[in-house]
Amino acid sequence: MTIRDDHAVAADLATEAGERLLRVRDRMGFGDPSALRAEGDRSSHVFLMESLARLRPSDSILSEEATREERLDPRRLSADRVWIVDPLDGTREFSERRAGPGSGGLRDQDGAEGSATTSPAEGRSDWAVHVALWERGRLAAGAVALPAQGRTLTTADPPKRPTYDGGRFRIAVSRTRPPEFVQKLAYLVGADLVPIGSAGAKISAVLTGEVEAYVHAGGQYEWDSAAPVAVALAAGAHASRIDGSELVYNQADPSLPDILVSLPELAASLLAGIRDLHR
Ligand SMILES: Nc1ncnc2c1ncn2[C@@H]1O[C@H](COP(=O)(O)O)[C@@H](OP(=O)(O)O)[C@H]1O
Numbered sequence: 367m368t369i370r371d372d373h374a375v376a377a378d379l380a381t382e383a384g385e386r387l388l389r390v391r392d393r394m395g396f397g398d399p400s401a402l403r404a405e406g407d408r409s410s411h412v413f414l415m416e417s418l419a420r421l422r423p424s425d426s427i428l429s430e431e432a433t434r435e436e437r438l439d440p441r442r443l444s445a446d447r448v449w450i451v452d453p454l455d456g457t458r459e460f461s462e463r464r465a466g467p468g469s470g471g472l473r474d475q476d477g478a479e480g481s482a483t484t485s486p487a488e489g490r491s492d493w494a495v496h497v498a499l500w501e502r503g504r505l506a507a508g509a510v511a512l513p514a515q516g517r518t519l520t521t522a523d524p525p526k527r528p529t530y531d532g533g534r535f536r537i538a539v540s541r542t543r544p545p546e547f548v549q550k551l552a553y554l555v556g557a558d559l560v561p562i563g564s565a566g567a568k569i570s571a572v573l574t575g576e577v578e579a580y581v582h583a584g585g586q587y588e589w590d591s592a593a594p595v596a597v598a599l600a601a602g603a604h605a606s607r608i609d610g611s612e613l614v615y616n617q618a619d620p621s622l623p624d625i626l627v628s629l630p631e632l633a634a635s636l637l638a639g640i641r642d643l644h645r
């Protein structure tokens with residue numbers, strides 16, 4: 367890879383890391399999910415660290431898979447440029463087989479019959495690789511690779527944002543840790559809940575028209591949202607904390623526990639609904 371602009375670096379690295387993860391999953395299969403998760407996290411982190419060190423040697427890096435000492439490195443807080451990466455977002459889903467027709471139980475988006483997102487190895491497709499660049503106080507570039515969906519969403523060429531024509535809409539939520547207020551919120555605003563794994567896959571689903579919003583609360587970190595929020599903002603979507611305040615990155619404490627991403631037409635009513643439920 368030659369030195370190119372930051373948007374292209376983010377897109378190329380996320381895409382290549384994703385292709386490597388697909389190969390890891392094909393090679394290891396689903397027999398030992400915890401070993402698959404560990405190898406996915408580790409190998410993708412190593413690839414991204416080595417690549418960024420080579421391509422952008424002066425920049426700092428904040429990665430989910432870094433050690434605690436690396437994350438607390440004070441140089442990151444005075445740096446002008448920090449890459450915020452999640453080598454494998456939706457680690458749980460990466461290690462799961464896709465639910466087949468007739469498998470019973472509660473079906474979520476990735477288990478639905480006729481879904482267009484089947485991965486080659488019959489694994490789930492709601493996991494992602496996040497590569498974002500934070501520069502002097504703002505997200506400057508980002509890419510979200512969705513390897514098992516065969517696409518990368520990127521600030522190099524932001525997706526064309528769907529428009530909202532009114533009526534019932536869909537809110538993506540965590541499959542395993544949805545905020546306790548979302549059922550009431552959905553009722554209040556006239557929406558259906560769609561469980562999807564991975565913050566990157568959920569924010570991408572807003573940008574590709576599978577849902578119209580994503581709401582999360584109760585815990586998350588900067589690397590879970592930096593890259594998909596960079597793409598969402600570049601596409602003209604709404605992205606904020608659930609109280610409407612700005613999402614702020616490259617903080618000493620990388621906790622960023624709640625988020626709302628939506629088509630811009632829906633942001634005001636979602637924020638008002640969340641506010642009402644927290645009164
Ligand atoms: N309550 C919580 N506390 C900490 N992290 C959380 C969380 N809820 C979700 N996350 C993180 O946000 C990402 C998306 O989660 P979900 O699929 O449940 O929506 C996951 O990232 P990783 O897969 O990178 O660990 C998950 O660990």
Ligand SMILES: [Mg+2]
Nearest residue numbers: 452455456590
């Ligand atoms: Mg994550």
